[in-house]
Amino acid sequence: MAELYVVGLGPGDTACLTGEAAAALARAEVLCGYGVYVELIAPQFPGREIVTTPMKHEVERCRRALELASAGRTVALVCSGDAGIYGMAAPVLELAEEYPGAQVQIIPGVTAALSGAAVLGAPLGHDFCVISLSDLLTPWDVIEKRLSCAAEGDFAICLYNPASKKRGDYxxxxxxxxxxxxxxxTLCGWVRNIGRAGQEHRLLTLAELREEKLDMFTTVFIGASATREIAGRMVTPRGYRLA
Amino acid sequence: MAELYVVGLGPGDTACLTGEAAAALARAEVLCGYGVYVELIAPQFPGREIVTTPMKHEVERCRRALELASAGRTVALVCSGDAGIYGMAAPVLELAEEYPGAQVQIIPGVTAALSGAAVLGAPLGHDFCVISLSDLLTPWDVIEKRLSCAAEGDFAICLYNPASKKRGDYxxxxxxxxxxxxxxxTLCGWVRNIGRAGQEHRLLTLAELREEKLDMFTTVFIGASATREIAGRMVTPRGYRLA
Structure with missing residues (x-):
């Protein structure tokens, strides 16, 4: 019976790792996760057992981590960004009842909506929605309905997984x-490779965004009606009187 | 001419401070912000000049920080949670053109939507909206419209500023x-004093939430249709096949 920490690493390299996340990684005997993310942090936390699983093997990854914790090992299951935002926290908690010894603790991190917003300026300075365009796990008509409601409500919108090879026109x-x-x-923006080598970003209009070819390493921001460009930054004002 | 870092401290105490935020605070000659937040971090970064402003003096706070940076001081303007989510990033960027010497950099942090979610489980494991119930800066009819659209789109909803003395029934x-x-x-939850002494939380139904008396130190989560309670945690599954 031992702790399973589901840890959000923040964006890109580990500069955005929180103190709480670093403490959980330091306590862990086993570092578990998708290979690329585990390799990012392994040099800072040497001597741990490493258990990696390939991309798209999320459920297997969660079960391996739960098994190890259930068997008495202290485990950190790492996620890019935040553990709870399209991360491993939900499937781990769904599965945890099958592994009675594992004590699950969720450690939050800086998700791409926040780290990408900071690169662009302050596009999420007022009410906002976060929507994933991936239909691997969600029917496309649900995604369409959410996009429509987000636009109707004049939310600033942050899009995760804007494209992949199979979803070229999403x-x-x-x-x-x-x-x-x-x-x-309408002012929009995107950030690619947030916090990593080769980080790039662009401000553009919604009409231009429609023609943009992006990849799965990109986070997209669509402005609300109040969003505007100020000296090259994307800003959604909250409405302070600035005088 | 110098840097003005607008820094998100994360929740509560500074356990959730990121490495990037700590580095910016270490470089700063002046720590600027609302008194309570500056006092939280001042002991870790001693010897800095301290400039505080009272609550609701946000614009004055931004102008003081911009003035100091414009005059050549390296300044950190600190915010609870994230710098860009209802934080000082937007008003600083709106005002920055009046202070030509100040180089503004936004440093993200763990906002209450993420830290509160981690306490409850994984309520934001799928698409979600963040809405502030404060009508100090936003007309109430805009807030109502957004709530209605968020419900219509079956988003998980995170509410900031759910109440204050003047807004007892919001x-x-x-x-x-x-x-x-x-x-x-519908499953809901709230977290009060996230990451601070006296942190408390509760899972409850939407009907019960309607009768709950909360305060401004509380963050509220309203589940989507798929959200459910699993062993005392609030979880919004993304839809993984768990077999």
């Missing part, structure tokens, strides 16, 4: 839904 | 809007 379809309620001149 | 009004589209048995 961003275009998402933009078309938002364009029914917002003008083509 | 949470009740918000629940009534969501109740038009979701059943009274």
């Amino acid at each position: 961003l275009q379809r998402a933009c078309d839904i938002v364009l029914r309620r917002r003008g083509g001149e | 949470l009740q009004r918000a629940c009534d809007i969501v109740l038009r589209r979701r059943g009274g048995e």
Whole structure:
């Protein structure tokens, strides 16, 4: 019977790791996760057993971590960004009842909505929605409905997983839904490789975003009606009187 | 001409401070912000000049920080949670053009939506909205419209500023809007004093949340249709096949 920490590493390299996350990793005897993320932190926490699983093997990854904790090992299961935002926290908690010895603790981290926003300026400075465009686990009509409601509510919108090889036109379809309620001149932005070598970003209009070819390493921001460009930054004001 | 870092401290005490935020605070000659937050971090970063402003003096706080950076001081303006989520990043960027010497850099942090979610389990494991119930800067009809659209889109919803002395019934009004589209048995939760002494939390139904008396130190989570209680935790599954 031992602790299983589900740990959000923050973006990119480990500069955004929190003190709480670092403490959990230091206590862990086993570091578990998708290979790329475990390799990022392993040099800082040497001497631990390493257990990696390939991409898309999320359920297997959760079960391995729960098994190890149930058997008495202190385990850290690492996730990019935050543990709870499209991360491993939910499936671990869904499975945990099958592994009675494992004590699950969720350790939050800086998700791409926050780290990407900081690169662009303050696009999420007022009410916002976070939507994943991946339909691997969610029917596309649910995603469409959420995009439509987010646009209707004049939320700033942050899109995760805007594209993949099999979903070449999903961003275009998402933009078309938002364009029914917002003008083509609506300010948007994207950030690629947040906090990693080769980080890049761009501000553009919603009409331009519709034509953009992005990849799965990119986070997209669609402005609300109040969002505007100020000296090259994307800012959604909260409404302070600035005088 | 110098750097102005707008720094998210994460929740409560400084256990959730990121490495990047700690590095910015270490470089700063002046620590600026609301008194309570500056006092939290001042002992870890001694010898700095301290400039505090009272609550609700946000614009004055931003101007003081920009003035100091414009005059050549390296300044950290600190915010609870994240710098960009209802924080000082947006007003600083709006005002920055008036202070040509100040180089503004936004340093993200763990906002209450993430830290509160980690306490409850994984309520934001799928698409979600963040909405502030404060109408100090936002007309109430805009807030109502967003609540209605968030409920319509079956988003998990995180509410900031659910109540204050002057807004005793706002949470009740918000629940009534969501109740038009979701059943009274919808799973909800709240977390108070996240990451601080006296942290407390509760899972409850939407019908019960409507009757709850909360304060401004509380963050509220309203589940989507898929959200459920698993061994005392609030979990919104993403849809993994768990077999």
